Amino acid sequence: MTFQPARDYEFILQVKDLVKTYPNGTKALKGVSFNVPKGAFLAVIGLSGSGKSTLLRCINRIHEPTSGSVIFEGRDITHIKEHQLREARTKIGMVFQHFNLVNRRNVLNNVLTGRLGQLENKFLGGIFQKWPEKWIEEAYQALRIVGIEDKALIRADGLSGGQKQRVAIARTLMQHPDxxxxDEPVASLDPSTSYSVMNYLRDLNQKHNITVVCNLHFLSLVRDYSTHVIALKNGELVFEGKPTDITEKWFKDIYGADAREVEIH
Structure with a gap:
């Protein structure tokens, strides 16, 4: 039986009592629960080490949750077979802080790897780069969406950080994700490039109806781009609401009494 999303669901993603304890005893997540409406742009905030990255990796099952449930499009994906999980993941795209590109390959082939999950012979496509012509056309379209179609045949190691992140976004577009x-997609970028990358993420959210869950550090970006916010502290959910709900008191509760907000311009 293949993974099939439920026909009717109120939330595209539901996280219920999620716990993640690492083998060394570290409790990265301590019973986290929240819901994400379809079409939302959810920002996840909190100090480094609060559990933000672990949360995203548990959602797409890069990390196996210790307990709790992740419900995607109305179906529990924490308790499904491996082949069903692979199918579910084709609808869940992932953008990392450090891009995760193959530097020795050109941009086009990096983007096309977003379709490996749908290729019958992954070895043929991944190693010898024999891609269906239709997919090549789609890859160029994805690069056009993020504004770097002219870089298609350049090796990934010849790009700037912002360009690499846009390639990573284009690669995710190849999955046609819901x-x-x-995960901190702009943490290693300069301020102007950060806004450029965030603009592309917002376009995907608003123009392509892709729900976004994004780990962020800067509250200025949270206020400018997100529709919903949750905050983690020491592996626990300590805030859930709208960007405008984050008062000075909430900021101090989340980041500490001595914390000062830093704007990114």
């Missing part, structure tokens, strides 16, 4: 997880 949900995009972005």
């Amino acid at each position: 949900l995009l997880l972005a």
Whole structure:
């Protein structure tokens, strides 16, 4: 039996009592629960080490949750077989802080790897780069969406950080995802490039109806781009609401009494 999303669901993603304890005893997540409406742009905030990255990796099952449930499009994906999980993941895109590109390959082939999950012979496509012509056309379209179609035949190691992140977004577009997880996608970029990348993520959210869950550090970006916010502290959910709900008191509760907000321009 293949993975099939439920026909009717109120939330595209539901996280219920999620716990993640690592083998060394570290409790990265302590019973986290929240819901994500379809079409939302959810920002996840909190200090480094609060559990943000672990949360995203548990959602797409890069990390196996210790307990709790992840429900995607109305179906529990924490308790499904491996082949069903692979199918579910084709609808969940992931953008990482450090891009995860193959530097020795050109941009086009990096983007095309977003379709490996749908290729019958992954070895043929992944190693010898024999891609269906239709997919090549789609890859160029994805690069056009993020504004770097002219870089298609350049090796990935010849790009700037912002360009590499746009390639990573284009690669995710090849999956035709319903949900995009972005783990600190602008943390290693300069301020102007950060806004450029965030603009592309917002376009995917608003123009392509892709729900986004994005880990962010800067509250200025949270206020500018997100529709919903949750905050983690020491592996626990300590805030859930709208960007405008984050008062000075909430900021101090989340980041500490001595914390000062830093704007990114």
